[in-house]
Amino acid sequence: MKVEDLTIKNIHQGLLKKEFSASEITQAYLDRIKSQDEKINAFLRISEDLALTQAEKVDQLISEGKSISVLAGVPMAIKDNILVKDLKSTAGSKILENYIAPFDATCIKKLKKAETVFLGKTNLDEFGMGASTENSAFKKTFNPHDLSRVPGGSSGGSAAAVANNECCCALGSDTGGSVRQPASFCGVVGLRPTYGAVSRYGLIAFASSLDQIGPIAKNIEDAKIIFDIIKGKDEKDSTSVETQSFSHSVTQSLSDLVIGVPKEYFKEGIDKEVREAIEKVIKKAEKQGAKIEEVPLAHTKYALACYYLISPSEASANLARYDGIRYGKSEIENPEIQSLMDVYLKTRGEGFGVEVKRRIMLGTYALSAGYYDAYYLKAQKVRTLIKQDFEEAFKKVDVIFTPVSPTLPFKIGERKKDPLQMYLSDVLTVSAGLAGIPALSLPVEKVKGLPIGLQIIGKPFQESEIFKVGQFVEKLVH
Amino acid sequence: MIKKEEVKHIAKLARISLNQEEIEQMQKELSSILDYFKLLNELDVSEVNPAFYSIPLKNVIREDIIKEIDEDERDKMLEQVPWREERYIKVKEILR
Numbered sequence: 001m002k003v004e005d006l007t008i009k010n011i012h013q014g015l016l017k018k019e020f021s022a023s024e025i026t027q028a029y030l031d032r033i034k035s036q037d038e039k040i041n042a043f044l045r046i047s048e049d050l051a052l053t054q055a056e057k058v059d060q061l062i063s064e065g066k067s068i069s070v071l072a073g074v075p076m077a078i079k080d081n082i083l084v085k086d087l088k089s090t091a092g093s094k095i096l097e098n099y100i101a102p103f104d105a106t107c108i109k110k111l112k113k114a115e116t117v118f119l120g121k122t123n124l125d126e127f128g129m130g131a132s133t134e135n136s137a138f139k140k141t142f143n144p145h146d147l148s149r150v151p152g153g154s155s156g157g158s159a160a161a162v163a164n165n166e167c168c169c170a171l172g173s174d175t176g177g178s179v180r181q182p183a184s185f186c187g188v189v190g191l192r193p194t195y196g197a198v199s200r201y202g203l204i205a206f207a208s209s210l211d212q213i214g215p216i217a218k219n220i221e222d223a224k225i226i227f228d229i230i231k232g233k234d235e236k237d238s239t240s241v242e243t244q245s246f247s248h249s250v251t252q253s254l255s256d257l258v259i260g261v262p263k264e265y266f267k268e269g270i271d272k273e274v275r276e277a278i279e280k281v282i283k284k285a286e287k288q289g290a291k292i293e294e295v296p297l298a299h300t301k302y303a304l305a306c307y308y309l310i311s312p313s314e315a316s317a318n319l320a321r322y323d324g325i326r327y328g329k330s331e332i333e334n335p336e337i338q339s340l341m342d343v344y345l346k347t348r349g350e351g352f353g354v355e356v357k358r359r360i361m362l363g364t365y366a367l368s369a370g371y372y373d374a375y376y377l378k379a380q381k382v383r384t385l386i387k388q389d390f391e392e393a394f395k396k397v398d399v400i401f402t403p404v405s406p407t408l409p410f411k412i413g414e415r416k417k418d419p420l421q422m423y424l425s426d427v428l429t430v431s432a433g434l435a436g437i438p439a440l441s442l443p444v445e446k447v448k449g450l451p452i453g454l455q456i457i458g459k460p461f462q463e464s465e466i467f468k469v470g471q472f473v474e475k476l477v478h
Numbered sequence: 479m480i481k482k483e484e485v486k487h488i489a490k491l492a493r494i495s496l497n498q499e500e501i502e503q504m505q506k507e508l509s510s511i512l513d514y515f516k517l518l519n520e521l522d523v524s525e526v527n528p529a530f531y532s533i534p535l536k537n538v539i540r541e542d543i544i545k546e547i548d549e550d551e552r553d554k555m556l557e558q559v560p561w562r563e564e565r566y567i568k569v570k571e572i573l574r
Contacts, residue, residue, distance in 0.1 A: 086554075102554035195532045209531050238538040239531075305515045316492060323493070325569055330560035332570070340570040341493075349495030357494055361485075361504060362511060364492040378518055380528030385521070387529055419507055420514060436532020460533070 001025070003032050003165045008222045011168060012070045015062060022058035022073030026051050026117050029075040033119065033166045040142045040151070042161035044080050046120040047087055051075065054117045061115070070225055072115035077167035079158050080121040081128060082213065083202040084108050087118075091204040092126040092136040092154075095322050095329045095351030105202020106237065107171065107213050107230040114229050119167050122157030126353045127319065128178050128206040130154050131425035134416050135355045142412070143185060145450055149409040152182030152425075158216045159186040169217040169226060175206050176307050177404070177429025179214040180441035184404035184453025187443040189223045189470070190216045192429075194460045195436035196241040198227075199234030207314035208239075210307075210433045220442070220470040227463060246461045249468040251398070255289025257469065260397030264300035265428055270406045277445040277452040278403045284476045285401075295393040295400065299385045300431060306386065307430035308423055309366050309379035316363030319356070322348060358419060387435045394459050399469050403428055404441045404453035432457050440466050444477045479509045 001020050014020050030048055037043050058073035078084055081091040083101035085108075090096040104112065111118075125135035133141040133156030141156045143149040144164040151160040155172030159182035162170050172179040174192035183190025191214045198213045205211060215226035232243040251257055261282060266275050286292050324330035324347030331337055331346040352360070366375035393400060406427055415422040432439040437460050441453040454473065458466040485505050489496045496504060561568040 099558060100554070102551050102558070103548075235540075239533070239535060241533075299521075302518055302521060305517050308511065309515060309518075320493075324560060326567060327555070327558035327560070332561045332568075338570070340572055343570055344493040345495035348493055352494065357496070357500075358504065358507060360492050360494060361488050361508060365488050365508065365512075368488065368491060375515065377528055378523060380530055381523035381526040382518055382521060383529035383532075384526050385523070387532060420510055423511075434529075434532065 001028065003028050006168055007218055008070060008074050008168060008225050011074050012072070015058070015068070015073050018062070022055040022062075022117065023052065025073060026055035026075050026119070029119055029167060036164055036166055039147065040144050040160050040164055041139045042122055042141055042157045042164065042166055043077065043120045044090065044092075044123050044138055044157065045088060047084070047118055050087070051117050051119050054115065058115050058117070069114040071111065071229060073117060074168050075117045075119050076111070077119050077122045077158055077161045077170040078108070079124055079155050079170070079172050081124060081173060081204040082108060082171055083204070084118060084121070087121060089121065089204065090138070091128070092124045092138065093351070093353065093356070094137040095347070097329060099328055103202065106199035106234045108202060110230050122155070122161055122170065124157055125154035126356050127204065127315070128154040128173060128175055129315070129355050129359055131177070131181055131422055132410070132415065133157060133182070134412065135353060137353050140412060143409050145187060146409065149411055149450070150185065152185030152405070152409065154178040154182075155190070155216065156182045159183050159188055159190065162186070162188045162216050162218060169215060169222050171213055171226075172216050173203055173211060173213050174433065175210045175311060176426045176433050179216060180404050180429050180439060180453070180455060181425065183216055183441040184443070184451065185409040187446070187451030188216055188218060189220055189443070190214060190441045191223050191227060191463065191466070192432060192439050193227060193231065193463060194438045196239050197231050197246070197438070197461065197463065199232070199237040199240045201234055201236035205318040207311040208318060209314060210311055220467050220474055223440070224467045241461070247464065249462070249465040251465060251468050253289065254285055254472050257399070258291045258293055258397045259285060260293055260295035260393050260400040262295050262297040262300065262393070262400060262402060264297050265402035269424070269427070270403060271408060273408060273447040274403045274406065274452055277447065278401065278454055281444050281454055281473060281477060282401055285473065288472070288476065293397050295397055297389045297393060297431070299382065299389050302382050303386055303431040303434060304423065304427050306379045306382040307426065307434060308362070309375050310383065310434070312359040312363035313366050313376050314363070316360045316367065319360055322351060355419070383434050386431055390435045390437060398465065400457040402455045402457065404455040408447065408450045408452070428455065436460065438463050438466055440470055442470050442473060444473065480505060480512065
């Protein structure tokens with residue numbers, strides 16, 4: 001048994017055939033993390049005790065002849081902004097450095113019920129704000145394909161851990177591309193579900209109208225298995241929806257399919273290698289009988305500005321909770337501080353990193369008196385136009401193919417100096433988030449040893465169609 | 479370029495203390511980001527309704543009944559409080 005070859009399906013089969021035990025598998029991954037992770041820094045913390053206890057329980061169920069779920073005994077990594085009871089959950093921030101989750105996120109509860117094994121918590125850009133995982137307050141994560149490059153972000157730790165076989169699969173979260181872009185940079189599969197598909201309860205909030213938890217895995221089948229377990233209505237997240245809302249795919253082959261290609265996603269600013277790789281896949285799909293149709297997504301060029309007004313605005317409200325009073329880092333017992341106001345100012349000034357402060361400032365500005373209409377409200381109106389573009393396009397096509405990232409994985413430090421330059425990494429992923437529609441990143445080619453991801457964007461609650469199409473493409477490119 | 483005074487005002491609203499160096503840095507960076515947002519002025523959105531959410535949402539109402547919280551969960555939440563006495567959360571004096 002080699003961890004490199006393990007997928008959810010073959011772990012399940014191996015367990016049923018008693019080729020190995022859940023404890024053995026878990027130990028193999030823990031050993032792998034111990035020998036490999038100092039190279040890439042994907043994990044912030046390992047939860048060895050929890051993982052081994054969970055694995056033993058699965059072995060016991062098997063020895064008692066009880067039936068087990070397909071995820072039972074599968075070693076998984078969890079992004080550190082998702083709460084796992086009794087484990088530290090820092091969201092990559094100094095302000096939550098010592099925060100221990102008092103409860104499980106809903107998706108974690110569901111995974112625990114399925115007897116999944118949690119290996120540890122993975123690195124991220126502080127509160128999910130970034131595209132390179134360089135904004136973590138604790139450490140930088142390196143791309144397993146080239147250690148001088150970033151793994152993408154903000155779920156860079158989860159994507160790198162999967163790519164480096166330090167876990168079988170992982171959870172990430174996506175606000176403007178934080179699952180898809182690191183999946184693309186690390187050569188793994190990542191899904192951003194439809195807004196409302198997965199409960200956000202227990203996900204440390206960044207921008208509430210955009211945040212979604214999504215799976216990161218080695219292939220489409222694994223991503224689908226995780227998604228099917230974590231999706232669905234939760235009374236603790238009023239924006240989550242009933243499972244009945246999800247449609248089933250009836251597509252039998254690529255020739256049943258109309259694929260939309262928006263020229264706005266192939267324009268200047270997109271690396272030649274990236275553009276050519278995606279165009280090649282589209283050609284291959286066409287050869288297999290798929291109908292290719294050009295669809296206009298006319299407001300694409302405004303999406304990034306729209307996103308960087310809306311998400312910091314929501315963040316400035318969400319992050320107001322870090323006040324040093326109820327939990328997290330606090331200056332309240334600092335003898336030099338007298339007033340409540342100074343507790344707030346100092347706690348937040350010391351506790352937040354540079355990028356988080358910048359976004360809170362930006363959001364506060366956009367929401368403040370005199371600027372609300374010109375910035376925040378305007379962005380919400382532009383969001384309507386972006387949403388309508390997709391609605392129109394999906395009248396004509398079943399799915400949309402685009403690149404995930406405009407560039408290959410960039411060098412560590414290359415974009416850290418200029419915030420706007422870093423924001424541009426999100427230019428092809430923010431639109432799906434603003435429109436609330438599902439999108440998946442699928443590795444299709446490697447150029448100069450670096451992976452390139454295809455983005456498959458679908459209609460709301462048609463994740464099953466995206467998975468089906470993704471599996472056709474997987475066969476085309478492998 | 480936004481004014482230094484404006485940066486200080488926003489920082490106060492956001493309850494974030496910034497040192498002199500941070501204020502200057504923030505002034506430069508916020509200005510260039512706000513400049514980028516001018517792109518949106520190309521669009522006439524006077525007739526467009528704002529989206530706010532990507533999916534249609536309605537208010538969710540439930541019965542107003544008290545649910546007991548899990549005691550372990552409650553104790554663990556209280557353990558996170560930086561300054562407290564028994565089950566009371568302490569703050570600095572707000573009235574004199």
